[in-house]
Amino acid sequence: MTPSPCAAGTATNDTAAPGAQLLGLPRRGPHGSRSAMTCAFRCGNACDMPIPNVSGNEEFHDVVGRAMARRQVLQGGVAAAAVGALALAHGTPAAAAPHRGPRPRPGGSGAGTWPFTPVAPNRADEVTVPDGFTAELLIAWGDPVTRHAPAFDVRRQSAAAARSQFGYNNDYVGLVPHPARKDRALLVVNHEYTDEPLMFPAGTHTPEQVLEVAIANHGMSVVEVQQGRSPGQWSVVNPRSTRYNRRLHDRTVFDVTGPAAGDPRLRTQADPSGRRVLGTFNNCAGGTTPWGTVLSGEENFNQYFDASGDLDPRYAASYARYGISGSGRGWSQVDARFDLTAEPHEPFRFGWVVEVDPTDPHSRPRKHTMLGRFKHEGANVTVARSGHVVAYMGDDERGDYLYRFTSRHTYDPRPSARARRHNMSLLSEGTLWVARLTGDGTADGVHDGTGEWIKLADERRSYVPGMSLADVLIDTRLAADAVSPTRMDRPEDVEVNPVNGRVYAALTNNSNRGSRFPADEPNPVTTSYVRSSLDAPLKPASGNRNGYVLEIEPGRGGHTGTSFTWNLMLVCGDPQAPETWFAGFPKQLVSPISCPDNVAFDRTGNLWISTDGNALGSNDGLFRVPVEGPRRGLVEQFLTVPLGAETCGPFISPDQQSVLVAVQHPGEIDGATFETPASTWPHTHAFPRPGVVVVRRT
Template sequence: MTTAPTRPNIPITPVNRHGSRSRMTCLFRCGNACDHPEPNLTDNGHIQQEITRALARRSVLKGAAVGSGALVVGGAAATASGGLAAAAVEPARAVAGDLATSVFSPVRPNKRDSVTVAEGFTHSVVMRWGDRVLPGAPVFDAYKQTAAAASMQFGYNCDYVGILPLGRDKALLIVNHEYTDENLMFPADTYTPAEIKAIAMVNHGMSVVTIKRGLVPGDWQQVTNLRNAPHNRRLHIGTPFAIVGPAAGDDRLKTVADPTGRAALGTLNNCAGGTTPWGTVLSGEENFNQYFDKSGDLDARYTAQYARYGITGVGKGWSEVDPRFDLTTDPHEPHRFGWIVEVDPTDPKSTPRKQTMLGRFKHEGANIVIARSGHAVAYMGDDERGDYIYRFVSADKFDPAKTVKARRHNLTLLTKGTLSVAKFVGDGAGDGSYDGTGSWIPLCTDTTSYVEGMSVADVLIFTRLAADKMGPTKMDRPEDVEPNPVNGKVYAALTNNSNRGKPELPVDEANPIASSMVRASLGAPLTAASGNRNGYVLEWTPAGGEHTAAMFTWDLLLVCGDPAAAETYFGGVDKSTVSPISCPDNVSFDSEGQLWISTDGNVLGSNDGIFRVPVSGPLRGQVRQFVTMPRGAEACGPLITDRNRSLFFAVQHPGEIDGATFEKQASTWPHTDDFPRPSVCVAYKRR
């Protein structure tokens, strides 16, 4: 049987291979996805006319950047930290207003082992890995972990953060637990390999936790008296999920344990998500391919399908604990992952559901907007180099009534409708902007497939292969995709793509950067690296402002990186006034419609962080860093709530730096123990 080692010996190297991620993060989080051949072997999006226009446009942008006051690489105006130009550094000023309206001095790039928020604000840790969620859960002890205890405690590596009000002074905190790092979690020579696997398996999933207001406006704390927290819940690898929608019951979803194809156990590698207008939470199953082993040959019926999803049979050894993770004996089990799952946090006895109508791929998440027509529209990204952006439009309309009947109806909205994939075309206008038009290509409805040779179930179970046939645009790791509730536009974080510009991924107008400026460490000079290393933020406007429209216009709001780099672009604002930003991952909005961005994999030498960006007016595109993460951590979330008084965010994989082990930690954040504990935080105005 081929398995990954329990405590792999990962060598320390001076330069990370992909972004600033450590080798540990690459291995544990996504199974070294970027080291494998690109799964998408089509030539979709490779239009020579667009390539030529993009290269010309890049030259125009370069000239415009210098003319707008951009820093010059190696020039006297460049700062060692990659921050704002010296002339643009603002003195500390009093914070006026809430998170949406306050004026704050940006947090400087740094490598501190702490959460650092803008002056005038502070933060609290709300929940940590191992904190008690359910009655009967023991107090966390790193030396006495068990799978049974972990099933009642807050899971590892929190990602998506959602909040649902629960009366006036309480709320439900809903959090994804994406993956585990056995090197940092377990003391050596304390657990058997089987115990480590079983505990790690349960630390995946989701948590629902009751929180209450703190003494300071904007602060929130966990409810520690669990008798007062009946909604608390842990969803993990043993939690029953219903498979619903058109593909439910298909033979390829049937397994030894579930001959119906309608009842899956567990959810894996949950990344981003969203809260629906009917009060449920959607969570995306992302890098699920890395969890399956093989004890022999793989099923030849699925050679192409496995390859397109990156399923190789080199997993985490989980089949030694649970035989359903052996592809040789249970080849359909991976088909039961890679979905959007829907959870009702207000009903702890409800069965969460895997929504097959939203397609199967490496979902970053899904976010819902109710169109003017009344239909529910979900936007989704497939987080892989060269993969696509998707949209779902419900067949039925949302019922806004506050009745049991209306909610029962709304809970069916994601089971019927139309799934489409996006194509982007540049305008070639030579106006100094990356922009153009786009269209939604239908893949299927719940009753009809538009992909030749594929049934509805084929399209939904193997969505990547269906989309490949329809000519959409290959994108640079489309992650979080969210509609802006204020201006009606949609924003997508395109994190990076180190292969952009290679023959298999030539540039186009929507993905224009083939060489980026990066830093080896904080204070080091900018140097050139191949590919799109810093990412983009894509903005599009549905035709007529209607989210169900077949067409849209688009532009790149941000070409991320250091303002000293000529290739960067910040909505047209003076680049001497912006913070450097690299590798956007998740996006959110405050009540003013401003964009909040969290980053993952900063290649500019600093820790990752969260940034506020106006999307309209004279400051459109002015990136301002609000908070930085501890050493080795990425920023997840973020979520602005409580009338703009609270910024919730997750600190994922603190201390995940090459060479770190439980005995030799690179971080101890949040500094409550001598090892790091991934946690959810809330930032708010200092009293």
């Protein structure tokens, strides 16, 4: 996930993050709630760059602004009374009292009904869970994945070793049913990016070796795991005794599918067909399909391309819209395909949704052009009432859009090889849409409205004047700009709740935008409140620093229809802050939450939210929120991750007895190095190691 977009900050020191000069990264100061290291290594300081969407299309905050301002005026007295009742701990609302959870739906059990005392905001270098729960490390950076993987030796890292070991900075987590055993599953994890100053001891590797190892640590891992004797326990199967384990890396061949496959813009010297791509990079979130494959989104791929000379003028508009500047991470020093001057088409081969079949280690993963090319957070699939497959997607950039894909053919639920082959073709033919939202224009005090899906293309033709079908799929951002959708506040994970059928989108934040409303109008959309530390007071900051959770109700036609209604279920932040909203639930009972990133659902339909970039002084965490009944909007913090880390995943296990969370970039705090780490989590070594934990009841 990309770091918090931040207002242009002032550097607090003159030194670059360790390793930044080696990698050609700019010197930056701290940005908002994220460290300069995170801004530099995860997305190449995207938050310092101009917003790439200059279309002038309406922004989401203008759509909801007046309604939120009305709510503030209408309910100001109620909010003030709630704030006065808050109990404070370290300057933040105290954790809510224990409760028995939402009333379970038929068949509900496990994570959805767990009673727990919410975890208080903290700055511990641990995965902190409620009393009665335990967090156990499942796998971490450097652990063996393939049967021939060498033992991890941080001082003797090599690209060859990395291609057989668990990669760096795990993000998406999924469990796919094992094809033969009920007590086992296949764990699928993305490896988004690398932070070289935390990975390499000084003097142990040449600059070229650092780059080679870093490239190889990107990609994905498939790891066979087995259940333990206690409910919720999982452990890794010995790699030497499984045939399913697999590392997808920079030398893995991916097939390109859909109408844009073979287009001249996808052809390179190494691949004149335009149908074979080596590797997948900056993979963020993802989803598991009904037919048992995993979808993974390629996000900040733009930062990996350098330029040894001039850029191809034919692609100036496209490069600019995707943030491709030719100032990358130096990868072209060890792999010439990342030199834009030599290979101007290579960037067009990234930014896709990738599909992997974990049950077939010999299968070739695919990049689906029909789902469009942009900075994919991920893609999550549901089956509509009509039987058609629908994938929801977010473009994780300030001011970019929500998308949807609907398949041309219907899903075949039969458990046969023929049905599975059919289902695995569903994402190659269909229709790509983008969302436009409209406020309701009423004075009911609720920020909500209606929306429509605008057609961009299907597998036969483009619906954008002046653009071909391939143009729409390769330059999806430019195509969307032309049809006037709504610019959003970093739409990240977008998923369908399997219980109530609504769609939930995490809009992480966007501090770099103004407002067309008068300055004297009370408009909380343009102001949010943040803390510099747990003990610091709340202070106003520009824009949307804490994020929203958007709830979408499909209209007539369900998930394949063209209309919907929406509301902001959560306006995140500290309950003391006037702009916050928790679906109407009393503020004094909720946990503070900032920067929602990924979402998941348990069997009872509760929403689980992981955060990235907490602007309230605490470590990031995982939260459970009922979406129905009298407890709708009761945000409760289930765990926090270690210092400098981001909460990724989450994934509720099929038996609902455990929650899997990826702890990404622990210790990524300015000034930290391998020798002077800010975190040593998971405390297996003297340096931090990103990893996946299993949380279960004891």
